[in-house]
Amino acid sequence: MKKIFLALAAAVAFQNFSAQEITLDKIYSGYYRGKGIAGITSMKNGENYLVIEQGGIAKYSYKTSQKEGNIVDGNFESYEFSDDESKILLLKESQPIYRHSFLGNFDVKDLKSGKVISLNNGKPVQEPRFSPDATKVAFVFENNLFFQDVDSGKITQITNDGKKNSILNGLADWVYEEEFGHARLYEWTKNSDAIVFVKSNEAEVPEVYIPIYGKSLYPQEMRFKYPKAGEKNSVVSAQLYRIDSGKTTQLNLSSFKNYYIPNVIQTAKPDEIVLITSERIQNASDVLKVNTKTGTVQKLFTETDEKWVDTDSPTLEFLEDDSFLWGSERDGYRHLYWYEKDGKLKKQVTKGNWEVTDYYGFNPKSKEIYVQTTEKGSINKVISKINIENGKSQLISNTEGNNSANFSKNYNYFIETSSTASQPYTFVLKDGNGKVVKELQNNNEQLQKLKADNFVEKEFITIPNEAGDLMNAWVMKPKNFDKNKKYPLFMFQYSGPGSQQVSNSWDNGNTLWFNHLVQKGYIVACVDGRGTGYKGAKFKKVTYMNLGKYEIEDQIAAAKWFGNQSYIDKTRIGMFGWSFGGYMTSLALTKGADVFKAGIAVAPVTNWRYYDTVYTERFMRTPQENPDGYDKNSPTEYAKLLKGNFLLIHGTADDNVHFQNSMEFSEALIQNKKQFEFMAYPDKNHGIYGGQTRPQLYQKMTNFILENL
Structure with missing residues (x-):
């Protein structure tokens, strides 16, 4: 389960609005919409970068920041270069499937000759990828793996057994995609002579049936494989395909952890691929090196943890000598470790009571890595370069806020994207030492509009819990705040494992709605x-x-703490959350019924037995192993405790947190004679959007708060 970002902007005709107030109409008109820079990519020469603009993919100079023309004309959703930049893969249009997967129509253009070919004869494909030598593009079509020669256009089919809801080749099934965070499960070798891919047999995985109402006389039905906690998963295997022989062989992983194979990674050397695997209990991961000439598999090392190992977004970077960097929480914080190519630990590269939150790359000339960290506080993210040999570190970004970077290939420049809770996104070109070259884009106009409408900034504080921890928090108070007055409190949270909502960063989503509520007199x-x-x-x-x-x-402790503040009316405390946050709100209005007067739960899990295997079992193990952990923390078990005003919201076509969750909770509330409000959104998924859906949803939630809190 990933955090749902609630973007409130919609493309609606511009209107004239009265000033001094942030309204839902203004939010949804796009009046406050910010500006960005799309598709930033450094070219191989390190002197130019590309961005997607209306009418083409534009080329800019790092040195002058001036546009030097388009490398391709036309409108495209995304693009990808071949390694040598002689060819470019262009996504013309796409149709989403699940969170990451989509069907796309792609062209391949030779930038030297100008020749353009349509991938797969114009039929939509999934997950295309250039071979490193730029002669071929692999892709998935109807669950089978193919590659196409970009000169001749010849298409070669690698697998033949792909079948919907049965066999997938090189493509993640629903739960892999959702929880391991990507849809592609294949990789080319560095020398382009082989592909290693994962074959998934989901034939025995139980199916979910979701009615789609639409406008047809009889509802249609969406069916897909969804393994709920404790149920059967896809049976996966690693396959090696050799271009020279045209043959596919199954790799022998029987001596290693092989229940999950979430990652297939290219190394710096030819004839090598790395697999990251684990058992169903996700407290250990094997890092395996495959020799793609012989098919032999060697374990480099095993990452272990007494609770769980995150394998959805592993940091694994192979350097030119085939040594590699690996991200681990083994010392209590997420840091980088440097390994020899044979899997022997060389040294811990970063250390401290802070975490490495992103890895950008390695400069072999200076022996420096470029990382994003929390070394300036857990609510901030900053960028540093660190020498992996002597440990010398240099901060090259702003010291506060949320800062991310896109580096030139030679690391002489980077484009820094920065924001704070009070300053919208800015895009600044800097040199490799962090010196400003030029501001490329700001959102001062957006901020001016918001300030003119009495935008309220977040105040960051810490709040103690009963365990003695200081929890990060933010508070938004009315502009005319009076410490001698008592205000109703509306709490928002998500609370899922490893998530963060209290961040010193700009939020174009719910923060605008929260401002609307603050202007109505709420904290x-x-x-x-x-x-x-x-x-x-x-x-x-x-x-x-x-x-x-x-x-x-x-959350209950925090609500009580706020309730003890002189300016909070402890009889008027409410909560809102979506997904995991909706689950928490459901618990707040039951287990915390004496503290919370009102709550809005959107798309909540109401019993972890209904959620998927990979996510739930990572934190809970299976229901068979841990039945009390599932049931004793289920809102359904506490339905009889509901006291306050409760609004339950769910999309009927939610493929992630199924509508079943809210139906089961509703039934429990009904059988306990509890009154509550319920809103179902026909054919809407976990995000609940489309057309006028979001404006109607947020107006409904606003009305509920005004009437019940």
Whole structure:
């Protein structure tokens, strides 16, 4: 389960609005919409970068920041270069499937000759990828793996057994895609002579049936494989395909952990691929090196943790000598470790009571890595370069806020994207030492509009919980705040494992709605309790086997703390959350019924038995192993405790957190003679959007708050 970002902007005709107030109409008109820079990519020469603009893919100079023309004319959703930049893969249009997967129509253009060919004869494909030598593009079509010669256009089919809801080749099934975070499960070798891919047999995985109402006389039906906690997963195997022989062989992983194969990674050397695998209990991962000439598999090392190992977004970077960097929480914080090519640990590269949150690359000339970290506080993210041999570190970004980077290939420049809770996104070109070359884009106009309408900034504080931790929090108070007056409190949270809502960063989504509520006389607050991220493994993993228990205890403790402040009316405290946050709100209105007067739960899990295997079992193990952990933290078990005003919201076509969750909770509330409000959104998925859906949803939630809190 990934955090749902609630973007509130919609493309609606511009209107004239009265000033001094942030309204839903203004939010949804796009009046406050910010500006960005799309598709930033450094060219191989390190002197130019590309961006997607209306009418083409534009080429800019780092040195002068001036546009030097388009390398391709036309409108495209995204693009990808071949390694030598002689060819470019262009996505013309796409149709989403699940969170990451989509069907796309792609062209391949030779930038030297100008020749253009349509991938797969113009039929939509999934997950295309150039071979490193730029002569071929692999792709998935109807669950089979293919490659196409970009000169002749000849298409070669690698697999033949792909079948919907049965066999997938080189493509993630629903739960892999959702929880391991990507759809592609194949990779070319560095010398382009082989592909290693994962074959998934999901024939025995139970199916989910979702009615689609639409406008047809009889509802249609969406069916897909969805393994719920404790149920059967896809049976996966690693396959090696050799271009020279045209033959596919199954790799022997019987001596290693092989229940999950979430990652297939190219190394720096030819004839090598790395697999990251684990058992169903996700507390250990094998890092395996495959010799693609012989098919032999060697274990480099095993990453272990007494609770769980995150394998959805592993940091694994192979350097030119085939040594590699690996991200691990083994010392209590996420840091980078340097390994020899044979898997022997060389040294820990970063260390401290902070975390490496992103890895950007390695400069072999200076022996420096470029990383994003929390070394300036857990609510901030900054950028540093660190010498991996002597450990010397230099901060090259702003010292506060949320800062990310896109580096030139030679690391002489980077484009820094920065924001704080009070300053919208800015895009600044800097040199490799962090010196400003030029501001490329700001959002001062957006901020001016918001300030003219009395935008309220977040105030960051810490709040104690019963375990003695100081929890990060933010508070938004009315402009005319009077400490002698008592205000109703509206709390927002997500609270899922490793997540973060209390961040010193700009939010174009819910923060605008929260401002609207603040202007109506509410104080809005958010607290990141135990289980959330960027404060170390102990704080994050204390919730193991008891998902929901400590998280709701901390939200209740925070509500009580606020209730003891002189300016809060403790009889008027409410909560809102979406997905995991909806689950927490459901617990707040039941287990915390004496504290919370009102709550809005959107798309909530109401029993972890209904959620998927990979996510749920990572934190809870299976229901067979841990039945109490599932049931004792389920809102359904506490339906009889509901006291306050409760609004339950769900999309009927939610493929992620199924509508079943809200139906089961509703039935429990009904059988306990509890009154509540329920809103179902026909054919809407986990994001609940499309057309006028979001404006109607947020107006409904606003009305509920005004009437019940």
